[in-house]
Amino acid sequence: MKTYMLPEFIIERSDERCIRCRVCERQCAQEGHWYDEELDVMFHNEETCIGCQRCVVFCPTRALSVRPHPSTYRPNANWTREKLQDLKKQAETGGVILTGSGNDKPYRIYWDHLVLNASQVTNPSIDPLREPMELRTFLGRKPDGLDLKVSEDYEDVEIRSELYPNVMIETPIVFSAMSYGAISYNAFKSLAMAAKEFGTLFNTGEGGLPKSMREEFGQNTIVQVASGRFGVDPEYLNVSAVMEIKIGQGAKPGIGGHLPGEKVSINISETRMIPEGTDALSPAPQHDIYSIEDLSMLIYALKEATNYEKPVSVKIAAVHNVAAIASGIVRAGADIVAIDGLRGGTGAAPKIIRDNVGIPIELALAAVDRRLREEGIRHKASILVAGGFRNSGDVIKAIALGADAVYIGTPALVAMGCTLCQKCYTGKCAWGICTQDPYLTRRLNPEIASRRLVNLLRGWSHEIKEMLGGMGINAIESLRGNRDHLRGVGLEEWELNVLGVKGAGE
Amino acid sequence: MRFEINRESERHLPDKDLQACGLFGVMNIEGKRFGGEMAIKAIVNMRARGNGLGGGYAVYGLYPEYKDYYAMHIMFQDRNMDAKKKVDEFLSRNFDIVYDEEIPTNPEARVMYPPLVWRYFVAPKKKGEDAKFSDDDYVVAKVMHINTSIEDAYVFSSGKDMGVFKGVGFPEDVAEFFMLDELYEGYMWTVHSRFPTNTPGWWGGAHPFSILDWTVVHNGEISSYGTNRRFLEMHGYYCTLFTDTEVMAYAVDLLMRRQGLPIEIVSKIFAAPMWDLIENMDEKKKKLYTTLRMVYAPLLINGPFTVIVAHHGEMFGITDRIRLRPITAGARGDLVFLSSEEAAIRAVSPKLDLAWTPRGGEPVVVRLKRKDHLMSLKESV
Ligand code: SF4
Ligand code: SF4
Numbered sequence: 001m002k003t004y005m006l007p008e009f010i011i012e013r014s015d016e017r018c019i020r021c022r023v024c025e026r027q028c029a030q031e032g033h034w035y036d037e038e039l040d041v042m043f044h045n046e047e048t049c050i051g052c053q054r055c056v057v058f059c060p061t062r063a064l065s066v067r068p069h070p071s072t073y074r075p076n077a078n079w080t081r082e083k084l085q086d087l088k089k090q091a092e093t094g095g096v097i098l099t100g101s102g103n104d105k106p107y108r109i110y111w112d113h114l115v116l117n118a119s120q121v122t123n124p125s126i127d128p129l130r131e132p133m134e135l136r137t138f139l140g141r142k143p144d145g146l147d148l149k150v151s152e153d154y155e156d157v158e159i160r161s162e163l164y165p166n167v168m169i170e171t172p173i174v175f176s177a178m179s180y181g182a183i184s185y186n187a188f189k190s191l192a193m194a195a196k197e198f199g200t201l202f203n204t205g206e207g208g209l210p211k212s213m214r215e216e217f218g219q220n221t222i223v224q225v226a227s228g229r230f231g232v233d234p235e236y237l238n239v240s241a242v243m244e245i246k247i248g249q250g251a252k253p254g255i256g257g258h259l260p261g262e263k264v265s266i267n268i269s270e271t272r273m274i275p276e277g278t279d280a281l282s283p284a285p286q287h288d289i290y291s292i293e294d295l296s297m298l299i300y301a302l303k304e305a306t307n308y309e310k311p312v313s314v315k316i317a318a319v320h321n322v323a324a325i326a327s328g329i330v331r332a333g334a335d336i337v338a339i340d341g342l343r344g345g346t347g348a349a350p351k352i353i354r355d356n357v358g359i360p361i362e363l364a365l366a367a368v369d370r371r372l373r374e375e376g377i378r379h380k381a382s383i384l385v386a387g388g389f390r391n392s393g394d395v396i397k398a399i400a401l402g403a404d405a406v407y408i409g410t411p412a413l414v415a416m417g418c419t420l421c422q423k424c425y426t427g428k429c430a431w432g433i434c435t436q437d438p439y440l441t442r443r444l445n446p447e448i449a450s451r452r453l454v455n456l457l458r459g460w461s462h463e464i465k466e467m468l469g470g471m472g473i474n475a476i477e478s479l480r481g482n483r484d485h486l487r488g489v490g491l492e493e494w495e496l497n498v499l500g501v502k503g504a505g506e
Numbered sequence: 507m508r509f510e511i512n513r514e515s516e517r518h519l520p521d522k523d524l525q526a527c528g529l530f531g532v533m534n535i536e537g538k539r540f541g542g543e544m545a546i547k548a549i550v551n552m553r554a555r556g557n558g559l560g561g562g563y564a565v566y567g568l569y570p571e572y573k574d575y576y577a578m579h580i581m582f583q584d585r586n587m588d589a590k591k592k593v594d595e596f597l598s599r600n601f602d603i604v605y606d607e608e609i610p611t612n613p614e615a616r617v618m619y620p621p622l623v624w625r626y627f628v629a630p631k632k633k634g635e636d637a638k639f640s641d642d643d644y645v646v647a648k649v650m651h652i653n654t655s656i657e658d659a660y661v662f663s664s665g666k667d668m669g670v671f672k673g674v675g676f677p678e679d680v681a682e683f684f685m686l687d688e689l690y691e692g693y694m695w696t697v698h699s700r701f702p703t704n705t706p707g708w709w710g711g712a713h714p715f716s717i718l719d720w721t722v723v724h725n726g727e728i729s730s731y732g733t734n735r736r737f738l739e740m741h742g743y744y745c746t747l748f749t750d751t752e753v754m755a756y757a758v759d760l761l762m763r764r765q766g767l768p769i770e771i772v773s774k775i776f777a778a779p780m781w782d783l784i785e786n787m788d789e790k791k792k793k794l795y796t797t798l799r800m801v802y803a804p805l806l807i808n809g810p811f812t813v814i815v816a817h818h819g820e821m822f823g824i825t826d827r828i829r830l831r832p833i834t835a836g837a838r839g840d841l842v843f844l845s846s847e848e849a850a851i852r853a854v855s856p857k858l859d860l861a862w863t864p865r866g867g868e869p870v871v872v873r874l875k876r877k878d879h880l881m882s883l884k885e886s887v
Contacts, residue, residue, distance in 0.1 A: 123727040123809050124830060131828060132780045138800045145765040146801055154770040154881075157794050166800055370516075376740050379804075471729055474828065475778070477799075478730030478808035483516065485732065497515035506517075 004088045006081075007046040010069045011055075017063035018042055024055035024064060029430040029440055052421040054430035086351070097352065100424030100434070102251055102345040102388055102410060105355050109343075110362035110495070111394040115504060117485040119472035126474050128465040134475040135461055137405055139242065140166030140311035141335040142379040164335060165311050167241045170199035171461045172399060172476055175453075176340075176386050176409030177224055177246065177315070179205025181259050181268045181280065182347035182424070184441035186449070187416060187433045192217040193446055194412075194453030201241055203407070206230055206257065206282060208271040214239045222313065225302065227256055228282035230272040234305060242336065243302045244313040245295070247286065250344025250387040253317030253358045257282035258348065263427055263436045296332035303333075311335035313384065318342060318364035319357075323371035330372060330381040337381050338407065339364050343388030345410045347434060348425035361387040362401065366499045369402025369481060378402075378481075392460035396467050401499065402481040415456040416449045519748070527713070527725035528555030529833075531696040531814045531844040532854075533821050533872050538693060538840065539567050542686035544854040545695040549677040551853040552699060552846060555725075560700030560712035561680040562672025564721035565692035566818055569667050575604050575627040576645055576718075579662035579669050580652070581709055585622040589658035596656065600648055601628035609671075615683035617675035621709050623662070623684075625669070642718055642763070649717065654746055660710035665719025668692075668818065672712035680712075693874075696816050698723035715751045717759055719817045724751040725846060726811025726831050737804035750811065757805050758815050769815075769822045769871050775802040776813075777827040777867030814844050819874040829866030829887075835879065836861040842872045842879050862886040 011032065020042060024033040030048040033055060035041070049066060056064045073084055086097055119125040126133070141164040149158040175195055180188040182205060195202040196217055203222040208231015218239030225232050226246040237243055248254065259268075259280035269276040289295050299312050313336035314329045316322070326337045341361025346354065365385050372378040385398055386407035395406045414420065417431035424434040432444030464476070473479050487504040488496045496503055530548040534540060545563060549556075569577050578597070582589045597603055606626040630636075630644045639647065649661045663670035671684040677699045681687060698713035714721035728734070728750045735745055735753055743756040761772045775798055784795045799806070810830030814823045823844035825833045836843040836851040837860045843851045848861055860883065864870050868885040871878045 119729065119809075123729055126828070132782060134781055136781055138803070142801050145761075146767070146797065148767060148771060150768055150771065154768060154878075157771065159794065159797055163797065373736055373740050378740055379737075472727075472809045473729045475803075475806055475808060477803035478733050478806050480733055480804065481736050482730060482732035485729075496517050500516040502517045 001092055003092055005085055005092075006071050006073075007049070007069045008085075009046060009049045009051040009066050011044040011046055011049055012065045012067075013042060013044065014063045017061040019061055019063075021060060023058050023060060027054045027058045027430060029054070029428040029435070029437075050421045050423045051419075052423070052430045053419045096350045098348055098425045099351040099354055099422050100345075100347055100349070101420050101422045102343045103354050104422070107342060107360060109388070110360060110491075110499065111390075111397055113489050113491050114362075114397050114486050114499070114501065115489055116393075116396065116400070116467060116471065117487070118470040123472040125472055126469040128462075128469045131469070131474060133465040133469055135171045135464060137169050137172045137476060138166040139169065139313075139336055139382040139384070139404060140164055141381060142166075144379070165309050167201070167311060168199075169201060169405065171457060171464075172403075172405035173395060173457060173460060174200050174222070174384070174405055174407055175202035175412050176345070176407040177203035177205035177222075177244070178347070178409060178413075179207030179224075179259075180210060180271055181207040181263060181436075183434055184432055184436060184444060185210070185267065186441050186444040186446050187413075189213065190416060190444065190446045190449035190453060191412060192220065193450035194457065195220040197450065197454050198457045200457065203244065204231075206246060207259075207268070207280075208232070208273065209236055209239070210267065210271045224315075225298075226282055227284070227286040228280060230274065230280060230282075233273070237302060237306050237310075240310060242311050242313055243306065244315055244336075244338065245286070245298055245302070245334075246315045247289070247295075248315070248317035248319075248340070249346060250317045250340030250342060250358055250361070251346030251354050252349040253319055253353070254284060255350070255353060256284040260427070265436055268436065292328045292332050295329065299333045311382075313338050315340060317344070317357075318359045318361055318387070320359060322359065322364045323367040326368040326383075327371050327375055327377070330377050334381055336384055337368065338384040338386065339368060340407070341385070341387030344386050345413075346424075361385050362398075363495075363498050365398060365401050365403055370500060373481075392463035392467070395460060396464050396479070397486060399476060399479050400482055400486050401501075402483075404480065411456065412453055415452045416444065527701055527723075528552035528699040528846045528850075529697070529723045529725055529812060529814050529823075529844070530846070530850055531694070531723070531816065531821050531823065531872075533694040533842050533874075534840050535842055535872065535874055535876070536840045537567070537874055539691040540693070541691050542681060542695060545697040546678055546681045546687060548843075548845060548850040548854050549697045549699050551850040553676070555701060555846060556676060556699030557701045558676045558679075560672070560674055560698075561677025562670060562698050562712045562714050562723075563677070563681065563684075563686060564663070564668065564670050564696045564714040564716065564723075564816060565686075565690055566668045566694040566719070566816065567692040568669045568690060569627070572604065572627040573667040575629055576601075576664055576666055577669055578626040578628060578649075578664050579609065579671070580624050580626065581660050581662055582622040582624070583658040583660070583708070584619075586658040589656055590622065590624065592656050593652060593659050596648075596652065597626055597628060599631075601626075601631050603628050610685060610689065611683050612685050615675070616679045617673050617683045619674065619709075620683065646717060662710070663714075663716040663721070665716065665817070668719050668721075670714050670716045670721060672698075672714065673709045674712060694816060694821055696721060696723050696814050696821065711747065711749070713751060715747075715749075715755045717755060718763070720755065720758060720763065721816050722751055722755040722758060722813060724754050724811060724813045726750060726813070726826070727809055728753070728807050728811055729809030730807055733804050734807065754807070754811075754813055754815075757807075761802075761805070769820070769869055771798070773822070773824050773867065773869035774798055775805050776807045777824060778806050779867065780827070812846060820871065822869045822871040823864075824869040825864070825866050827867035832863075833870070834861065834863050835870045835882065837879065844870060844872070
């Protein structure tokens with residue numbers, strides 16, 4: 001069938017600059033460029049270009065530019081170019097439209113409507129270059145109080161309370177779940193290396209943890225137990241720092257996952273413990289969890305399997321009654337509640353779901369933190385939030401709204417090279433991240449990629465320290481849930497109420 | 507002022523007060539009682555730390571003849587007799603009132619809008635359900651009720667054998683109003699001079715802030731207020747005054763009275779040692795301090811503060827962990843002093859056996875019949 005779709009991108013090559021080196025041809029994973037030896041001309045194919053910018057970055061003479069295709073339909077606020085293109089695509093394929101990355105629709109981004117406080121006169125700001133500034137964070141359940149036995153001279157103190165397992169991280173930022181299979185081994189390993197170097201955590205996603213990585217990176221790993229139970233064995237659980245039961249994902253609440261058989265190489269099949277070349281299908285629900293009691297049983301099964309030495313996290317998508325669900329999760333015995341918002345990323349999801357299901361993480365976080373406090377159980381679980389954090393400003397605002405720490409996925413991918421082309425599901429990532437093609441994965445060097453990731457964590461942590469110091473705070477825990485340091489700008493009354501934040505000037 | 511609170515969303519909660527202050531405390535560690543002159547003279551010496559919008563005193567060993575009864579100092583705004591009637595009724599329903607009288611005052615004193623202040627000596631009269639409460643918890647609940655439900659009535663203090671006298675004016679004027687130098691003696695006095703940046707003409711807002719026999723005088727502007735307040739709310743303490751002091755007082759009540767932690771530990775919660783320091787401790791200490799920081803992170807008091815907390819037999823002073831507000835300690839014979847400034851101590855006792863400035867976060871603990879205050883000497887600056 002002849003396609004009626006317009007090309008998405010236009011490729012422009014300056015023939016004056018082009019030296020026919022064919023780098024673009026080799027770098028493009030979409031066969032966007034080719035060389036005709038007889039004519040000594042470089043050609044390109046706009047039909048297949050996804051605008052990943054790989055060729056542009058790597059062209060040694062800066063001969064290339066790739067930008068949105070100028071051809072357009074008659075402008076129409078209702079029937080946008082994207083809507084029309086989707087209709088044509090479906091008319092041609094009859095399928096569900098797939099996409100990758102996070103929701104790109106202009107839902108209100110509350111972070112951009114929240115501003116932070118700073119000290120003036122009555123309270124000195126603190127200079128992080130001269131004074132200690134502490135970001136260390138503990139994830140896990142805290143007791144109601146401590147029972148201590150103190151000697152007569154107050155010198156010797158015995159802790160008598162039972163303590164719950166907690167994991168210490170050096171910055172309130174951890175890497176989100178991205179499975180080996182969805183992303184390449186090199187990308188996966190880069191995340192692990194960076195987490196270890198910086199003293200934080202990465203999340204295996206639902207694809208298991210390769211045996212070769214267990215000893216070295218186990219203590220920086222959140223291992224996921226998802227509906228497909230891929231890669232779950234006792235050792236996987238026992239080497240980890242945290243275990244996470246994945247109920248839902250912000251990009252696709254209510255549905256499962258699908259890793260096509262072509263991606264299930266020998267290594268992935270070993271790690272996931274499924275035959276090579278078979279589709280890895282994660283069902284929509286966990287079929288042993290149809291209720292909160294069932295969840296509790298799985299939580300305790302995992303704790304039992306690991307001698308009650310590790311916190312258990314339960315990850316859900318932010319949906320309408322997220323506060324009540326989170327409360328149930330804490331009461332079911334979870335030590336961490338992870339909430340993934342409307343803008344959370346994915347390797348593959350039906351576009352219609354990614355763009356229409358779930359609620360923004362800001363509102364979900366505010367509601368959950370409030371509910372847990374009202375019920376007097378906020379200390380019984382840490383709150384980890386995910387879904388669309390773009391910079392350290394978003395992170396620190398989330399902490400002030402009540403989060404213990406933040407999951408970042410997209411920023412980590414971008415740090416490694418990702419340009420948010422949203423074609424992760426095609427398995428042809430020119431940046432070597434979201435692919436299993438050895439020709440492509442080889443281009444991602446874990447030594448270099450992990451350095452980029454560490455730099456990102458370092459940069460954000462420095463910025464958080466600057467902002468904390470400005471507020472006259474020298475430890476992140478004193479900002480946690482401290483909404484007094486936030487003000488809303490351009491928000492409606494109901495939004496301020498849900499966020500529990502005053503309007504600027506109020 | 508106390509606030510009508512709309513809890514539909516916490517965004518409706520009022521902003522908290524900003525203020526700076528002067529503090530002073532003195533204890534005779536042998537328990538010998540003495541008059542108010544020292545406290546008054548010391549705070550006068552720090553006049554620049556107040557602005558005449560609040561001063562107050564806590565006196566311990568105040569009512570030896572009634573020492574088995576809770577002494578309630580209750581103020582009635584604008585001398586509202588209707589409020590007084592309600593309080594009288596409420597108290598007689600819930601307590602046996604052993605004796606009550608108006609607290610004598612000097613009408614000549616330069617204070618603003620003096621309320622009626624009454625004292626009651628009471629014993630709990632617990633009925634039915636209430637039996638499961640300890641006397642202290644029972645009293646706390648009743649005090650909270652008066653403070654939040656009876657308009658124009660506010661309880662200054664509710665401990666045994668102690669009392670709080672406070673008001674709007676310079677501390678020396680408040681002392682003159684209550685005739686503290688003539689009428690009373692105690693073995694321990696704390697005093698506070700206030701410099702609020704707003705101008706509440708409400709006597710309940712002055713310090714010391716008190717519940718049972720605990721009193722807090724405080725100087726500072728804590729940046730962790732929101733975090734602290736929310737944590738305390740989770741434990742049933744609802745702030746009604748929106749001051750840092752209130753948060754401090756509730757935190758002290760939760761940790762010391764309800765959870766039974768000594769100040770040596772509590773000070774390490776309020777002013778936790780830096781992680782760098784903890785890393786270098788021996789294994790046992792490291793575990794303790796790490797656990798404390800982990801469990802009580804929401805009660806780390808961040809930003810500048812100095813606080814003097816007292817209850818029977820014990821008084822302690824502490825500053826924040828990076829010492830953004832001053833505190834000095836001094837000792838002469840059986841007297842131990844805590845003060846915002848050394849000059850104020852020298853004003854009442856020019857000769858001192860010892861004078862020292864403790865490090866940030868290092869408490870000076872003064873206890874009856876003990877020399878615990880010397881512990882902080884080795885940690886002094
Ligand atoms: S798909 Fe990427 S590499 Fe290929 S032509 Fe387009 S921008 Fe260049
Ligand atoms: S990479 Fe640049 S210079 Fe090399 S062939 Fe392509 S367009 Fe020409």
